Amino acid sequence: MEYVLRTFALSKKYKNHYALNQASMNIQKGDIYGFVGENGSGKTTIIRLITGLISATSGCYELFGVSNNSPDILKARRKVGAIVETPSIYQNMSARDNLKMQCDIIGIKDENKIKEALFDVGLIELYDNPKKVGNFSLGMRQRLGIAMALLGEPEFLILDEPMNGLDPAGIVEVRELIIKLNREKNITFLISSHILTELALVATKYGIISKGHIVREISAEELRHEFRKSTVIEVNDPYKLSQILPSFVSFKDISLLPTGAKIFGDIDLNLIFEAVIKAGITIISVNCNEANIEDFYLSIAGGIHHD
Amino acid sequence: MTNLLKTDFKRILKDRLFMIVCIIGGAFALITPLLYKLLFGAVDADDMLGAFTSAKDIFFDSFLPSGNFGLVVPILLLIILSKDFSFGTIRNKIIIGKSRASIFMSMFISSTVFMCATVLVHALLTLFISLIFFDYQADPFTVGDFGYLLISILFEMLVYIFISALISFLSIFMKNVGLSIVMYIAINFILSIAGSIVSVAAMFAEGESAVLEFFMNINIFTSSLIGASNSYIFKDIMYIVLPPIIGSALLVTFGILAFKKKDIK
Structure with a gap:
């Protein structure tokens, strides 16, 4: 069984409060992992930990089989794309310039990648549009964030509340995009969402987190059987x-x-x-x-x- | 690292604030010599004030970190650098697997290049405009003076490398643009005032001012050794070179260490 992510008793403590407590989760290659939990349950904390934005108080994790304590973790991260909470974009630049900046960070020289990414998220009309991202709707920013995350051709895409701010048509587009990328490019997904019914339409596995604990991991098949x-x-x-x-x-x-x-x-x-x-x-x-x-x-x- | 540098250079160039830096630099370069001309130009050349005002003085004054452009550039660059935190774009670099040390170094190098370039262009522009109204110095300009000018510019750049290290450290450490600016202004003012107090104290101490002189000369914000005469002695060079180099090295080291431990929201 090939694991994209495994966490082992991962904990994060802020002063006297555990945002994450002994959390262990397992995501296999090809999974669309629906990450479910109430506000403040620790969903974003675990996402921040595995993307290297914060460090763990205790415990460890493996990304593509590489331990977070290994220097090779930086190489493993190159296979990851993520949107954590809100898309990280330069508000004073156009969509194309933002994608160009991301290409520069990654080291992509092919301008067609920008077109492809914009096309994938349904924003191709923005390719020649000089409109600043600061004037975009939240939904457009979400989609641009996904386009940026896709630029590095990730094998593992982490989307923190990707449906936030999207209109119904946008939700359907993102859902279809997730399924398409999973099927066609075999991208593994970790998706946290409050819209559980929406998650149910794409997820192949679920992780339930509550008060910093991973309470249960269950495949969609098992869930269908149990419930x-x-x-x-x-x-x-x-x-x-x-x-x-x-x-x-x-x-x-x-x-x-x-x-x-x-x-x-x-x-x-x-x-x-x-x-x-x-x-x-x-x-x-x-x-x-x-x-x-x-x-x-x-x-x-x-x-x-x-x- | 090259990719990060390319990104940082681009984002500084594309920022509207950088355009403002250039406009302010040009304006100061034009206004400062004019003000000197208005203030001192009318004074008789034999008068003390008139005799002391030269293009060389105005040129070296334009490098002062606590005055005019020297104060404005770091603050505006600090705002540009901090945007990586306010927009959250620093996360893109970490998520994709760039090391925090390389992110910090890229930020430091790009801010150094832009700061030194803008300060130097501003100072040279100030010098050229000053030469319209004033002589370079009382004595005729020699080849030796040219060499001294070049060396002095290099020393001034060391000061701005230190300032660049300081603002990179502050933007990483504070992660908040407002707080970073307040901290930078506070450090600049405190060190400038301290430098003034020490230099006044040194004047009164006479003969027994070795310690005070030491503190006066190592203060990067007020050091008056650069451009003060027509040549440098070894002791002066040490006073000019060592504080910014050691200071920059410490700030970069602590900046990287602090950034490695910092949680990014």
Whole structure:
């Protein structure tokens, strides 16, 4: 298994407060890692740590298999692109000049890279536009930030709240761009976001962080399995119900309850109701749960808050 | 490092403040000799004031770090350098894997080049305009004077290398443009005032002023040894050369160390 990032009990302490406490996370090559957590949970702290902006109080991490304590970490960082909180751009320069500056930092001489990056983020019309970035909307700055992060042809792209300030069309564009880059260029992503439903549309793996702790890491597949859509049917005769259900749903999708049954996945309720009524069973209640990443997050982080 | 230098040179050149630096430099170069002419030009040549005013004096005064352009340039360059922090663009350099030492060195070298270039152009412009109104000096200009002028310019540049190291250190250490400016002005004023106090004290101390003289001469902001005569003795050269070189080396070393430990928001 090839890991792009592994952190080992990473901690960051500010005076008497731990912004990050023994956080361990694992991102494999090709993952789109959705990083979820409440405000101040430590998402940006861990991003700042792995991008080298701040140093850890304790613990360590590996980027492309290179330890942060090795001098080679600087080489490993060349494979990383990132937007931390807000895009880092010169407000007094045009989009093209900003991209040129980034090209100079990286050492890219090919002007076409600038065009490509602007095209990728849907800002190609800015190539010849002398408008200063300071006059751009937040959404445009976000996209320009992504374009700058893409210039170095990174293998690992870290986006801290990339949907912030984007209009609905912009959100769709960024989402599609993430999926395209992941599929076509095999770029691994670490995306922190508050818009969990949006994250759910792209993420292949999730990391839940709360109060500086990584509470859980789960793949999208596991999450789908654990938090599938479910329907709870309560009846007067649970035994009879348990005999009828296998005709409509497979055994693995049925969980028997003392008062009825919980059925996972999409089912045709009309067919089941027909059979139940035919068998003389009385239905007491039916509850459908559309479980999603938000439910999952709340079930974990919410529980922690109440501790 | 070359890539970083290229970026830093570009961002200074593209900054509107750099244009303002050039305009202010030109304006000061024109106004200063005119003011000298207005103040001292009317005085009879035999008068003490009139006799002491020369293009050479005006030229060396224009290098003073505590006066006019010498104060303005570092402050405006400090603002330009600090923009890397206020815009957050310093993060782009760290994230892409540039070492903090090379980021600091690039900042220091680019600010040194721009500071020395602007101060030198301003001083030379001041000299040329001064020569319209005043003689270079009371005595005829010789080849020896030319050599002395070149050496003196080199010494003045050492002072500005130190100032460049100081503003690079402040911009990295304070990470806030306002605080950096306040700190620079405070350091400049305190050292200038201290230099004045020490020189007055040295005048009164007579004969027993070796310690005071030492403090007076090592003060980079007020050292009056550069351009004070027509030649340098070894002791003067040591006083002129060592403080800015040692000071710059210390500031660059501490700047790199401080930057390596600094958390970037």
